Amino acid sequence: MGVILDRPGVTDADRKQRAELVARAAELVPLLARNARRTEDERRVAEENIAALTDAGLLRITQPKRYGGWEVDFRTKLEIVRELARGCGSTAWVVSLLTGGAWYLGLWNEQVQSDVWGADPDARVAGVVAPGGTAELVDGGYRVSGRWAYCSGSLHAQWLFLGVPILRSDSDTDSDTDSDTDSGTDSTPVDFGSVLLPAADVTIEDTWFVTGMRGSGSNTVVARDVFVPRHRFVSAPRLLSGQTDTPFRDEATYRAPFAASVPTDLVGPQLGLARAALDLVLDLVLAKAPTRGIAHTEYASQTEAPTVQVAVARAASLIEIAELLAYRAAADVDEAGWRGELPEHRERARIRMAVAQAIVHARDAIRELVSVHGAASFAESNPLQRIWRDSEVASRHAVANPDISAQLYGRALLGLAEGPHSTL
Numbered sequence: 001m002g003v004i005l006d007r008p009g010v011t012d013a014d015r016k017q018r019a020e021l022v023a024r025a026a027e028l029v030p031l032l033a034r035n036a037r038r039t040e041d042e043r044r045v046a047e048e049n050i051a052a053l054t055d056a057g058l059l060r061i062t063q064p065k066r067y068g069g070w071e072v073d074f075r076t077k078l079e080i081v082r083e084l085a086r087g088c089g090s091t092a093w094v095v096s097l098l099t100g101g102a103w104y105l106g107l108w109n110e111q112v113q114s115d116v117w118g119a120d121p122d123a124r125v126a127g128v129v130a131p132g133g134t135a136e137l138v139d140g141g142y143r144v145s146g147r148w149a150y151c152s153g154s155l156h157a158q159w160l161f162l163g164v165p166i167l168r169s170d171s172d173t174d175s176d177t178d179s180d181t182d183s184g185t186d187s188t189p190v191d192f193g194s195v196l197l198p199a200a201d202v203t204i205e206d207t208w209f210v211t212g213m214r215g216s217g218s219n220t221v222v223a224r225d226v227f228v229p230r231h232r233f234v235s236a237p238r239l240l241s242g243q244t245d246t247p248f249r250d251e252a253t254y255r256a257p258f259a260a261s262v263p264t265d266l267v268g269p270q271l272g273l274a275r276a277a278l279d280l281v282l283d284l285v286l287a288k289a290p291t292r293g294i295a296h297t298e299y300a301s302q303t304e305a306p307t308v309q310v311a312v313a314r315a316a317s318l319i320e321i322a323e324l325l326a327y328r329a330a331a332d333v334d335e336a337g338w339r340g341e342l343p344e345h346r347e348r349a350r351i352r353m354a355v356a357q358a359i360v361h362a363r364d365a366i367r368e369l370v371s372v373h374g375a376a377s378f379a380e381s382n383p384l385q386r387i388w389r390d391s392e393v394a395s396r397h398a399v400a401n402p403d404i405s406a407q408l409y410g411r412a413l414l415g416l417a418e419g420p421h422s423t424l
Contacts (some may be wrong), residue, residue, distance in 0.1 A: 005327035006075060007334035018076040024056045025083035032087025033383070039215035040386060043208060044155050045091050046215075053095060058084075059124060062103035064251060067117040069102070071253050073337075074261065074330040078268045085272020086279070089390035090215030092269040097152040097216075100265040101125035104161060105196075106254040107244040111231050112196060116159050126153035127161030127194065129236075129262070130398075133223060135164040135195050141229040142166065144195055147205075148221045154204055155217040161196045162221065165189035166233070193236040195228045202226065212386075212393030242342030249340075256337030260348045263355040264333060266400045267326045267362075270391060274319045274362040277387045281369045282312065284376075311372035318365035325358035349405075349412040356405035363395045 028049075035046040053059050061077055063069025072080075077099060085092035105113060105125050116123050133146010148162050168190050205220040234245055239258040246254055285302050302308050329351045336343050343351070370377045370388050377384045398404075411418070 005324065005331045007073065007331050007338050009338050010073075014073070014076075017070070018072070018079065021058065021061060021070065021072065021076060022079050022083055025058060025080045028052055028056060028058075028084065029087035032084060032091050036088040036090075036215075036383065036386065039088055039090050041214075043214050044217040045088075045094050049088070049091050050156055053091075054122060058095065059098060060102070060122070062099040062106070062253065063117065063121075064106050064113070064248070064254075066248070067113070068121045071106075071251065073253060073334040074256065074264055075327060075334055078264065078271075078326060078330045081268030082272040082275070085269040086276040088215070089269050089273045089387065089394065090213055092272055093213055093216045093390075093394060094153045094156065096265045096268050098124050098126055098157065100262070101127055101153065101157070101159075101161065103253065103261070104194075105159075106251065107239060107246055107258065108196070108234050109231060109245040110247055112234075113246075115232070116196075120158065123158045124153070124156055125159045125161065125196075126151055126157035126199075127163075127196075128221070129161075129163045129194060131163040131165055131192060132221075133162065133164055134167050135228065135233070136167045136169050137190075138169060138227070141227055142195055142233065144197065144223050144226045144228050146223055149207065150218045151204075151221045152216045152218040154199070154219060154221055158199050159196060160199050160202060160221060161194040162223065163194055163236075164192065166191040166193070191235050191237070193234050193239070196232040196234075197223070197226055197228050210393055212389030212391070252334075252337045252340070254337070255340045256333050257342050257348060260329075260336065260343060260351045261333050263352050263399050264326070264330055266394070266397050267322075267329075267355050267358050269394055270359045270362040271319070271323055271326060273387050273391045273394075274315075274322065274365045277366045277369045277384060278312070278315055278319060280384055280387075281315075281373050284373065285312075308372055311368055315365040315368040315372075318361045318368065322358040322361035322365070325354045325361070329354040329358070345418055346412040349409040353405045353409040356400050356402040359395050359400050360402050363391050366391045 031052055032049055035049055039046045039049065057070065058080060060069040061072045061080060063071065065071045081092050081096045084095055102125055105116060116125065128148040128151050132148035133144060135142035135144045144164060154160060166189055167187065202221050202223045205222055207220040208218045242257065244254060285308065332351050366388055370384060373384060376382060377388065379385065
């Protein structure tokens with residue numbers, strides 16, 4: 001789509017790098033497609049895929065250049081993930097979430113980044129932002145326990161960030177403060193955010209048994225009394241207000257607004273799945289057009305049927321709308337980072353709405369294509385049924401909920417306060 005919907009200040013060198021990385025992703029599509037059934041059956045991304053992505057440098061696209069990463073903008077990441085999803089939705093989902101983890105780490109303090117990438121520049125970071133446990137203040141750090149479901153990429157990560165409220169222990173609580181006598185902690189959080197810990201310090205429960213996106217391995221992480229040093233915590237309220245802990249203020253990618261940036265991780269796989277579905281149906285229709293008609297009609301060729309013509313046109317248009325919405329959202333996030341500004345509430349809500357609608361449009365396109373292709377879409381040998389299932393499951397992520405996004409945007413348009421309706 002050329003240079004449309006890009007942030008100000010993008011140079012020819014930036015676009016050249018983007019084209020190179022997208023081309024690398026395109027080269028991997030045949031491999032990912034060959035391994036898609038295996039990835040689904042084994043319920044984890046095939047290690048051959050991970051090795052190829054690592055060799056291509058595509059798992060380091062959002063890592064700071066200081067550690068050998070590409071430090072790309074969100075528009076570039078979106079195009080790379082979209083391309084990968086043409087081969088395998090689960091693989092693209094894991095790449096999007098792992099690279100999202102690397103970007104998230106770029107917001108943390110220098111010591112944390114050194115802990116992760118100083119010894120191993122290829123170290124990967126997965127996690128869950130939503131609180132799933134607790135972190136009790138102790139001497140020098142936190143004692144972390146809990147369960148965090150849906151941790152995509154955890155099977156391929158060396159480090160994990162986990163959402164927690166910070167609870168004050170009895171020793172840190174004033175004597176006149178009511179406390180939880182059973183746990184020995186004050187039940188009122190003093191802060192909330194994410195702690196970072198090595199994957200070796202937790203266990204992963206095999207809980208991801210689902211209809212679609214089976215290969216994402218989005219299992220449950222369990223921590224039991226794990227000590228986390230004080231510097232491996234980042235405060236969510238600070239991030240939401242535009243304050244990051246990184247001292248490298250010249251890195252525009254990590255100045256992008258947190259709340260507006262996170263939802264963009266979810267849209268790239270949907271765009272690629274929709275494109276893959278369109279290409280597949282067009283190939284199937286055109287290849288069989290001379291001999292395959294439409295049952296119980298007089299159409300001897302599918303391509304002659306106005307219903308088929310309208311359906312593929314509608315699907316293609318829905319995909320184009322989805323891409324335009326997603327690219328604009330990414331460009332807006334990139335521009336905010338480039339300018340070093342936190343967008344107003346209304347603008348952040350509009351970006352989230354755009355991402356949600358892009359996902360809905362991509363999903364609707366896939367539904368249209370499955371219907372026009374008919375019952376053959378659901379043969380186990382037909383990749384279209386996996387694309388459909390992957391899209392249906394991935395599009396239900398809570399952050400992409402279109403009704404919540406519409407509510408938030410509607411409140412913003414009407415001048416109402418943000419309220420307690422969303423933590424992003």
